[in-house]
Amino acid sequence: MSSERDRPFVTDDTQVQTETRDARMTGGGADNRFNSKLREAFGSSPFILTKFDQFMNWVRGSSMFMLQFGIACCSIEMMHTYSVKHDLDRFAAGVPRASPRQADVIIVPGTIVSKFAPRMKRVYDQMPEPKFVVGMGSCTISGGPFQEGYNVIKGAEEVIPVDIHVPGCPPRPEALIYGVAKLQQRIAEGESSPVTVKPYELEQFDDLEQDEIVEKLADQIDEDDLVMRYNWADSP
Amino acid sequence: MSLEEPTPDDGAVETLPTGADEIAELLGDLVIDTETHVNAPGFVIRPDTVQETLRRLRDEAGFDHLSCVTAEEREDRYESIYHLTSFDDRQREVSVIVPTTKDDPVSESAAPVFRTADWHEREAYDLVGIDYDDHPDLRRILLPETWQGHPLSQNYDQDRPQIVTLDEWENPLAEDHREDEGDTMYINIGPHHPATHGVLHVKTVLDGEQVADVDPDIGYLHRCEEQMCQTKTYRHQIMPYPDRWDYASSGLLNEWAYARAAEDLNDIEVPEYAQIIRTMGSELCRIASHMLAVGTFALDVYGDFTAIFMYAMRDREKTQNILEDLTGQRMMFNYFRLGGVVWDLPEPRDEFFETVRDFLDDLPQALEEYHDLITGNEILQSRTIDTGVLPPEVAKSYGATGPVARGSGIDYDLRRDDPYGYYDELEWDVITEDGCDNFSRLLVRLREVEESAKIIEQCADLLEDWPEDEREIQANVPRTLKPDDDTEIYRAVEAAKGELGIYIRGDGTDKPGRFKIRSPCFSNLQTLPEMSTGEYIPDMVASLGSLDIVLGEVDR
Amino acid sequence: MVTPLQSQVLLPERIAGLLGLSGTIGQIVGGLLGAFIIANLLLVQTAVAGPWAKRKITAAFTDRIAVNRVGPFGLVVIVADAVRLLSKELVIPEGVDRPAYDLGPLLVPFSALLGFAVIPMGNGIHLADPETGLVFAFAASSIASLGLVMMGYGSNNKYSLLGGLRAIASNIAYEIPLVVTAASVVVFTGTLQMSEIVAQQTQPLLSIAGVTIPQWFAIVNPFAFVLFVVANLAEVGRNPFDVPEAPTEIVAGFQTEYSSVYFVLIYLGEFIHIFLGGAIAATLFLGGPAGPFLPGFVWFTIKIWAFYLFTQWARSAIPRVRIDQFLDIGWKGMLVLSFANLALTAIIVGVIA
Known part of the structure; x- marks a missing residue:
């Protein structure tokens, strides 16, 4: 399994599903978000726990608080999705919370650039589990129209794991609602996306490999500072 | 000073x-x-x-x-x-x-x-x-401090690895920067904060509840727009990008900025009919953009997603529907072409005009509602009048334009002062307010919506009566545009936020040698320290809201 | 002379009587069961108010529909929201001041619940009726600001700290006008005992065409009522006085760092506080559980929900005042007005009596 986790992108759909199921059944593995201590103690089959799991999945799929998080163009359409005509709250998913500690879902609405990626990673890390990510727009899929830019991260998946991608530039509010509804459906059915290994992680500066750029920056950056290293050449 | x-x-x-x-x-x-x-x-x-x-x-x-x-x-x-x-x-x-x-x-x-x-x-x-x-503070502004190289210089290697620090992550009181006698507190507002309208980071020093120092830190949405435009061809490829600079629905206004510069550079004459369509579409965009500005300003002052915000969104929804009828997209229109627009008004035309007229008929009532709810509200008045004061001389020195300048009494509007499109043929006024404060800027936006509605109405009348065989929507433009080497142009239009200028240097190929965007928000945001130093935190937030910045345009 | 609206038997005694217990055991069991019943009554109301009614009311103000997919009228979202929030990961940030950080969220709902002990809710739902009932209600509800300060200080977050400080400032500035205004009612009644205050309001004020208008203090002294409601808005931290939370300024104020169970507790506490504010207002000014046709408890519920609706209305329609204006209104406006009101009431009562 570990050899597969080193691959940046898993393209085989069935394999993704298999891995998700395996991860859920065996407890450990890539996705440990839904597995309770009880399940570890009782194993995966007892009736009560299965029902309880179903109930919990239903709960998580029926109601969610969103993080009030705007980045770029898509955030305007996201605001429209929350408000009058489209009213995402009909799906019990329209309560924007300003603090990441109280949010379940982060909608990533826009282009992520090098300066922002560490901050977004930080915000994501501050959210309590179980948390879900909706990538909104082409920029969160691949960098979209700005993919060739010197400063643009080639998709949100490079930084945080994404559960649902909503394509479009920007997606219409209807599309975002469909995306959120799909996410709720997936959660309610007990599927969540596998956590892929991300190329860009926050690290302490002195944990980085000693190479030319690290040496060059050594007197500017404190050893304990959190940094993100971008290897643009390896980016998709 | x-x-x-x-x-x-x-x-x-x-x-x-x-x-x-x-x-x-x-x-x-x-x-x-x-x-x-x-x-x-x-x-x-x-x-x-x-x-x-x-x-x-x-x-x-x-x-x-x-x-x-x-x-x-x-x-x-x-x-x-x-x-x-x-x-x-x-x-x-x-x-x-x-x-x-x-x-x-x-x-x-x-x-x-x-x-x-x-x-x-x-x-x-x-x-x-x-x-x-002799520069007061020469450091990087858009890219992280630790960036290696200068990306728009000629031999920049885009594939070299970069390291970016995260220094806002720690938040212990112990590491406070306390002066000897002062009890100031350093606080990061943003890049993820409900009041920053996107990903602005404001480094704030607080003295109690008052703002002692503000340093806006931008670049969290620097999407390399200039590089993108420099690697695309004039004729078709650049046009989609302007929509994404100021993405708060002023797409057509931005497209016009590029269209104006490129058309003047290549000597393209736009047919009158297309100019009217452009004018009408742009003013619809302006209404949508000002509605968002008013809604989010109310959000900043009211503090929640409440009635005003939702009503503003409702009215934006209407303009977006009209624009969708016209252009086929809700936000990223890609509707202008060099030499005109891509297609004529949607068929059946009567229905389209009816939609536009219905919208215009409902607008006065909607504006009345805003005035009732916002500008007529005593609490809001006491919150906004005489806060965030920006005197006209300071505004001029910072190059502030658009509603920000007009809220400071500067009578400056490119639509009138440097006429383009069909504006000089139409009846409308430039709105100014002398208050120089947050309230004036709000009022300017609300009143500009009325002016835009006037323009749209006149355009709709003109378009409706336009003879059917003279509806020329595009000039004859060569398939490939290659301006001569070393031709340089700087042209600006009045976008929703102010003067949006484009500098293009042709280098003899079909792509610009240098493409520079002068963003109004970039200059307007610079006035924030001037407006909010010494004020309270809520006023700083309100001032930021009244500047109506869009980070996509600030950072480009 | 005074027809008792409710039986003078308090809830614990009645429970003890029903169970056939007497003496100390009866008091303890009755008290505990009574408290349990009252707390649950409130928690149920809060559960309806928090995740569901708030959304629906805000949606009604903003031309939306809000939750309608889960259960009838989206009501089942209450279950989903509660269970989901409780089952979330409890993040304890690094460097928090542990006992304070943990105790703060507990204090908020419990202080408000404690205040309900002395509120007569009609139909004999009244846990205790000490002679100092009114003072007890105010005292209990102000413990909450201690909780807010603990949260703000303990969270190790500057936004929380600012929120905590603002919470103290607002509490000090508005608690005094609130209590002084309440004192003007006490001048009328001459007692602090809640049941007595309610009983006095059942007296007829005047009769017009066969309709008897009771001597509710909101009718007798509408000025005091308005003052009290405004000060109450500040007490419960709702627009235009929601400066301690102020989402667009200081993120979420004192609750910025709280997740999961603690967040639920804070959320609960806020809503119970609104209800307590409404309950005190109802008891002092609106005749408590009095009202025609319907049973007392229903009237009481209607009154506290009316206050809740009012807070939500204010939240949708009124801008937030700035912190300095907020304190100005408190110290320079409300305080002066409330003392003027007290003095006037005292003079009038003194002259008439």
Whole structure:
């Protein structure tokens, strides 16, 4: 399994599903978000726990608080999705919370650039589990129209794991609602996306490999500072 | 304060030098060479005489508006171009070109003369790599501090690895920067904060509840728009990008900025019919954009997603529906083409006009509602009147334009002062308010919506009566556009947030050699420290809301 | 002379009587069961108010629909929201001041629940009726600001700290006008005992065409009522006085760092506080559980929900005041007005009586 986790992108759909199921059944593995201590103690089959799991999945799929998080163009359409005509709250998913500690879902609405990626990673890390990510727009899929830019991260998946991608530039509010509804459906059915290994992680500066750029920056950056290293050449 | 007296030549407007020769005479031996830009005469000066030249132009020739600073790297030199114009007469323009050598690109800073040059030169340093002497605070502005190389310089390796720090992550009180006697507290507002309208980071020093110091830190949405445009062809490929600069639905206004510059550069004449469609679409965009501004300002002051925000969204929804009928998209229209628009009004035309008229008929009532809810509310008045004060001289020095300038009593609107499109044929007024505070800026936006509605109505009348066989939507434009080498142009339009200027240098190919965007929000945001130092946190937040910045345009 | 609206038997005694217990055991069991019943009554109301009614009310103000997919009218979202929030990861940030950080969220709902002990809710639902009932209610509800300060200080977050400080400032500035205004009612009644205050309001004030208008203090002294409601808005931290939370300024104020169970507790506490504010207002000014046709408890519920609706209305329609204006209104406006009101009431009562 570990050899597969080193691959940046898993393209085989069935394999993704298999891995998700395996991860859920065996407890450990890539996705440990839904597995309770009880399940570890009782194993995966007892009736009560299965029902309880179903109930919990239903709960998580029926109601969610969103993080009030705007980045770029898509955030305007996201605001429209929350408000009058489209009213995402009909799906019990329209309560924007300003603090990441109280949010379940982060909608990533826009282009992520090098300066922002560490901050977004930080915000994501501050959210309590179980948390879900909706990538909104082409920029969160691949960098979209700005993919060739010197400063643009080639998709949100490079930084945080994404559960649902909503394509479009920007997606219409209807599309975002469909995306959120799909996410709720997936959660309610007990599927969540596998956590892929991300190329860009926050690290302490002195944990980085000693190479030319690290040496060059050594007197500017404190050893304990959190940094993100971008290897643009390896980016998709 | 380094601000000097405003131009002392109010009484002597006639004597201001306007022609290239007169300006050359004024500058005397400061000029070492002359160039001709499509929009203005260009004077080449030595890098150590920047301040003297600009000061002379400002004080003696009335060029009090440093619209933009373009930096670029040429084959044999670096160049900073200062695009100067005047708030009183926008059609007087002059470019000051400052070449520096490749080995030692140091040029004198213009920041002591025009405060707006501060950020513009930081951007030039950041992206191109020109050093500015005597600059108050020359560090990177858009890219992270630790970035290696200058991405718009010529031999920049885009594939080299980069390391970016995260220094806002720690938040212990123990690491507070306390002075000996003062009890100030340093606080990061943003980049993820409900009041920053996107990903702005404001480094704030608080003294109790009051703001002691503000330093807006931008670049969290620097999407390399200039690089993108430089790698695309004039004819079709650049047009989608302007939609994404100011993405708060002023897409068509932005497209017009590019269209205007590129059309003037390539001598393309736009048919009158297309101009009217452009004018109408743009004003619809302006309404949508101002609605968002009003809604989010209310959000900042009211503090929750409450009625005003939702009502503003409801009205935006209507304009977006009309724009969708017209262009086929809700936000990213890609509707303009060089030489016109991509298609005619949707069929059946009657139905479209009916939709537009219905919207215009409902608008006064909606505006009445806003005035009831917002501007008529005593609490809101006490929150916004006399807060975030921006005096006109300061606004001019920072190059503030658009509703921000007009809220400070500066009568400056490119639609009237440097007419383009069909504006000069229509009946409408430029709105100004003299309050200079947050309330004035809010009022300007609300009143501008009325003016835009007037323009749309007149356009709809004209379009409806336009003879069917004269509906020419596009001029005949060659498939590939290749402006001559070394033709340079700087053209601006009045976007929703202010003066949106484009500088293009043709290099003989079908792609621009340099494409520079002068974003109104970038200059407007610079005034934030001026407006909020010494005020309370809520006022700072309200001022930020009243500036109506869009980070996509600030960072580009 | 005074017809008792409710039986003078308090809830614990009645429970003890029903169970056939007497003496100390009866008091303890009755008290505990009574408290349990009252707390649950409130928690149920809060559960309806928090995740569901708030959304629906806000949606009604903003031309939306809000939750309608889960259960009838989206009501089942209450279950989903509660269970989901409780089952979330409890993040304890690094460097928090542990006992304070943990105790703060507990204090908020419990202080408000404690205040309900002395509120007569009609139909004999009244846990205790000490002679100092009114003072007890105010005292209990102000413990909450201690909780807010603990949260703000303990969270190790500057936004929380600012929120905590603002919470103290607002509490000090508005508690005094609130209590002084309440004192003007006490001048009328001459007692602090809640049941007595309610009983006095059942007296007829005047009769017009066969309709008897009771002597509710909101009718007798509408000025005091308005003052009290405004000060109450500040007490419960709702627009235009929601400066301690102020989402667009200081993120979420004192609750910025709280997740999961603690967040639920804070959320609960806020809503119970609104209800307590409404309950005190109802008891002092609106005749408590009095009202025609319907049973007392229903009237009481209607009154506290009316206050809740009012807070939500204010939240949707009124801008937030700035912190300095907020304190100005408190110290320079409300305080002066409330003392003027007290003095006037005292003079009038003194002259008439």
